[in-house]
Amino acid sequence: MKRLWKALSLPLYAVITGLILGAIIMAIAKYNPWSAYGSLLMGAFGNPIAIGNTVSGAIPLMLTALGIAVAFRTGLFNIGAEGQYWVGAMAAVFIGYNFASMPWYFHIPLALIAAMVAGGLWGGVIPGLAKAWVGAHEVITTMMMSYIAILLAHYMVEKGPMMQQGFVPQSPPITSSATLPTILTNSNLSAGLYIALAAVVVVHILLFYTSFGYKLRAVGYNAFAARYSGLPVALYTVLSLGISGVLAGLAGGVQFLGVDYQLTDTFQSGYGYTAIVVALLARNNPLGIVLASIFFSALSSGSQMMQITSGVSANMTDVITGIIIFFVAADRLYAYILRTFRKKQVIAVARKEVQG
Amino acid sequence: MNFFLQVFGNPELYASTLAMATPLALAALGGTFSERTGVVNIAMEGIMLVGAFFGVMIAVLTHSSLLGLLAGMVAGIITSLALAWPAIRLQSDQVIIGMAINVFAGGLTAFLLNTVYGYNGTPTNTPFLPTITIPGLVKIPFLGQVIGQQNLLVYVMLILVVVGHYVLFHTNIGLQMRAVGEHPEAAATVGVSVVNIRYLGVSIGGMLSGMAGVYLSLGLLNGFDVNMTNGRGYIALAAMIFGKWTPFGSLLSSLLFGFAIALSISLQGYQVSANLVGMLPYVLTIVALTGIIGRSRAPLADGIPYEPSK
Amino acid sequence: MALLEIAGLRKVFGQVVANDHVDLTVMPGETHAILGENGAGKSTLIKMISGLYKPDAGTILFDGALRNFNNPREAIVAGIGVVHQHFMLIPALTVAENVVLGIHGGWGRYDRKTAEEQVSKLSKEVGLPLDPTRKVEDLPVGMQQRVEIVKALYRQAKLLVLDEPTAVLTPQETEDLFEVVHHLNQDGIPVIFISHKLDEVRAVAHKVTVMRAGKTVFESPVGSASAQQLAYWMVGRDIVLQTQRDVVQSGATVLSVNDLTVFDDRHTKKVDNVSFAVKEGEIFGLAGVDGNGQTELVEAITGLRKLAHGSVYLQDKDISRASVAKRIEQGIAYIPQDRQRDGLVLPFSIADNLQLREVSKAPFSKGGWLQKRAARKHAEQLVEEFDIRPRNVDLPVGDLSGGNQQKVILAREMARRPMLLVAVQPTRGLDVGAIEGIHKHLLALRSEGRSILLVSLELDEILMLSDRIGVMHAGHLVAVYNNGEVSREELGLAMTGEITAKEAGA
Amino acid sequence: PVMAKTQAHKAASHKMVSHANFKVGLVTDTGGLNDHSFNHLAYVGLLAAKKKYGISVSVVQSQQTSDYVPNLSTYAQSGYNMVIAVGYLMDSAVQKVAKEYPKTKFFIIDDAITGHPNVMSAIYETQQAGYLVGVMAGLMNLQKHVKQINGKNVVGMVGGVDIPPVESYMAGFQAGVKKVDPKATVLIDWANSFTDPGLGKEDALSLISRGADIVFPVAGATGTGVIEAAKQKNVFAVGVDANQNYLAPKNVMTSAMKGVDVSTEIAIGDALTNHFKGGVQYFDLKNKGVGYAAPIAAVPKAIDAKVKSFIPLIISGKIKPPSLLSAH
């Protein structure tokens, strides 16, 4: 209980500080912070549908962040999850609108496996091998692969093989046999939630209860010692980036089978970047990722309601989000302030004693 | 053959390379200074945005693009202190702080744009940084068209790369910076102030990223737009790593990125999908990285918080 | 008048009282040794003298003034030069850059040429010649220490502090160092000399102070204290300074190295056509000055480095091309030289580190699943057996002192009852008590009929433990002796390349 | 629509009462209000309607595509009378939400939704506007004596992303140029981005270096960079969507216009007066839903007159500007 409180208290302080500072900025800009935050909360959790949408938005974040966390655990920075998400989405949608005659219990798994394989290959093979063989820095390779993925996605629906005949550049929608059922009527929340939660449990078990996970972590903490222990560090680099990509790809697959259904011509989910923050805030802990992704999703979904009812622009949520992330990372600030405060108190007491 | 001449014989290709490389090189050079002292800087994107915005705002207010430039650089320094302080004083995770700054800066500049100027954008009569013509140089046939006439900041960037190299490798302060980024405890035992050196490195980074932003808003363009950096801060990060944390390396890799983008522009209209041609810069980078450049080693203490003595 | 006078110094880290009532007086021109177990508080004391830590209580009187250093710079300016236990050098910079670093600040030009000339000149003057243009990361440790000393002298130190300076030196280098210390004393510069090694203290120091559990418990001129007495004060109990080695019949060949040639990362030939064999129940000691190919040889045997030519056999299996994992499986254990870099995953717990090399195998895993209970039980046993302190197996290894970290590695490698144990510098930086324990463990392993390849820079250790002794010089195995048939002097000559290719034994 | 317009006007002038309890919500796509394009224009139309009718308005900028459905639903659910969706990207979201909230009126821009009585969608025949400015560009390109014209007979276009609303403008422009100047070269560059003015500028500089002296950006914010390049190199540019002359008064010789603002205002007026009709509304030259801005003085009166002469031909169907680019 104490440990839980310790883990949670810091983000809580950070959130409170972020909200207070955000309120000050809003007040300066002549908005009413109370009503703004009220609507933010209502928009995120005000009714079952809002909760459903918030949780739904957390699903792709959760999966992508899990992937990023696995890479971080191996000492690798996968900054290209956004692209892996989109190749996963493309693969899932492609399978999803073909094979209409397949029963759902084959079709859905097939589409998701395709998404995972695509994401895994995209994130694992090129960046992983380049890192393992010639030491090419994964920050660059994953980022470049991400840009390529997004251009490829544009190509696919604009003039390429996945374009639906008709007025707008988009892919055909997936068939009903590939659709993940909605589990809360009138909301975006699909059965993808179960997949995401299962992935969290699987990754947690993988990392902390298997010898494979032990080795991944060993490689991440100390590659020299890993080599000394007979671990093929190069292979683990490829595998780690691969798993990272698999999860980001799965995020794309789940999102499109459960919420978006067809590729349209916007390829900026932002999940790949927000997920980095989610993973970092959760200290790469799978269970922490669940909470952190719900939190970020709530900020995002709540911000829409905040705009509608209070007129505060969504940019303001970015400002507040930035501040919150800042204060979570600057965790020692609170100790620092307390210390300075105590010192002053001690000095004050001492002075009194001297005088008295 | 004819096709090659048309594409590669066009001086605009190289002029454009230089123009596109300038913001990358400025930010990458700044990042180099920051990381050489041991503070990971992924906040270039956000700092560029802040610099770009305040550059325009002050230029409009003062009717002077040079004051705008100054303001952008100062804004860059101030923003970078939001990285430096927690990184140095509180031993915070520098990557998270960097991400926080990027999110914050994106939101703040968009918010300010709309609050100050409305949805119509910044005034169209914003003063901008002049394009400079180098008298003798511009007359030389091909070369002149490439570097004879460029924006002020393009030349400033080229000079700063040389100055940056000199500072880092041929001055006492540069020696201290490199030492602090490699082994802060060791530097501290010989009396180098790790804290001050890191503040200096990060501030130089902020100043140059701010300048990169001003180049976008007052040099290349003439006004501020939401998220106008379009990921250039991240590309600059890649250029810095690619350039092995050196000024000339940063310049060269920025030129490579710039060239690839310029090439993908001029290769269009040859019956290939623009999307596929657009992949060129990124494919080229991966090829170069795996084929030629290979391993690059970050300063040893890069990103590792330093706890001063107790 | 004393140059340095410390009285009642105290430093507390959280719960730990690292220094308490520490008194120390150092006179000009004398060498003052500080002896103490691992964790006695010696380094902490030094860090306070050098401005890295601030004392919680007590006074430091130096050069006639009361000092209250706020940072290392002030200590340097006052004239205190320190060579820290863990070197404070910047690997990526050159020797000259390391030496002059911090002397000049500001945007002025760093005059490379002048700096290099000055450093070269000074280093020759004090008898520690250095190439100022080399990068420190390319230098062997002995050389790095020279850089540290030259660095202190370049700053015109009035007092030189050496924290465990000989832990990384060869006997020759140690001799050279003593020479330098002598010269400094003659010039009036006192030296504080920290060590665990009684004989060294007796050889170089005029006075000795013993620390135990953060307190100074004993002070005397060196001449009037016996080794036994000093050891007693250090550890608080009697120590057997000589380890007993029983005779074991040696049998079949376990390791054979044939015509081995190995290159280092910079493609220079480091091991040149080396052949030898280690037999069952034998400790084969490999002596040599650091940097003469021992590291590369060991890496080739353990699988961390490709061999360019030749072969390595374990029993009758050719393992020349086998992976590290394969070699572990075949029964090679390895205590690496750099324990923190290669031997341990510092953020992992003691228990996790104790299964590092065999995590995929029973009892640590079954079908890919970690068996946490088994690992714990295993760890608790070893912690007890090898006296690893503290006894908490969930503690991250990074929180242990260097000596206890070394014990973790030793425990892990010994627990496997390996066919061959390759041990490089297994007692580096440890106190006498810990060394005694480790030596006992090595000998016990030998008694069980296992083989040990012992690489050490300490001749005493080699002489005390080995059945046969090989000497490496410049990549060649220049001599092999049966222990007992060779003198220290002879070994020393072989190590410096004076004696070549004298075959002794098989 | 023309009729609707007049009726709405009538209604408005009839009773000058405020319609404060008539609530209209605007949902932008992920481009946001700063897109210098249809999101912004729709907002302008919304504000105009607010001023004119005294209605209550609200706007929300979607951050992600998954925000579309919740945002549309939120307005519908909170009793908004009308919800405006900007951009074809919201097609399926609108269809879904419209079914759930049959009493709410929806208006979607740049899309063709049929079969929902409560959804009005607007299609703009932008190829017609493109054609007219193309004709003007083609004619100007032959004016060798004008300082900005280099006589190389080349014009260039910068497309944001290769999607139909962009392509139709460009196809019209291409056909218009060719109509009056068959020998002209029409260069095309794609920026692959609507949001990168820096890239747009380099795109345009590349076109200019290849001889283009009139550039036509159809690229959102990327296009502002194109105009910046024209200003710097002192060549002509043609604005898009709105009158963009203010960006470079000497160089933006005219603009192809798409009346997103006007049609938004009209649609609101229709809803207010119960003249709202489900189905597709076409906005074209005939109903002044598209057009071009008055050219600058550098464009000879004769040329403007010549351009004007094409308007009846297009309205009558004698000339049918293509909406797909042709390869040359």
Ligand SMILES: Nc1ncnc2c1ncn2[C@@H]1O[C@H](COP(=O)(O)OP(=O)(O)OP(=O)(O)O)[C@@H](O)[C@H]1O
């Ligand atoms: N930075 C620190 N934080 C907390 N405790 C410390 C720190 N440094 C030292 N200590 C404590 O002070 C004690 C003395 O440590 P110190 O490093 O001075 O020992 P030492 O005598 O130099 O040992 P060794 O011979 O192993 O070098 C340690 O046992 C430890 O408990």
Ligand SMILES: Nc1ncnc2c1ncn2[C@@H]1O[C@H](COP(=O)(O)OP(=O)(O)OP(=O)(O)O)[C@@H](O)[C@H]1O
């Ligand atoms: N940051 C720290 N926090 C807490 N304890 C510390 C810290 N740093 C060191 N210690 C403690 O200080 C003690 C000495 O650590 P140190 O690394 O100096 O050992 P060492 O001097 O290398 O020991 P050895 O002589 O055994 O090699 C250890 O017991 C360790 O637990």
Ligand SMILES: [Mg+2]
């Ligand atoms: Mg010590």
Ligand SMILES: [Mg+2]
């Ligand atoms: Mg020690």
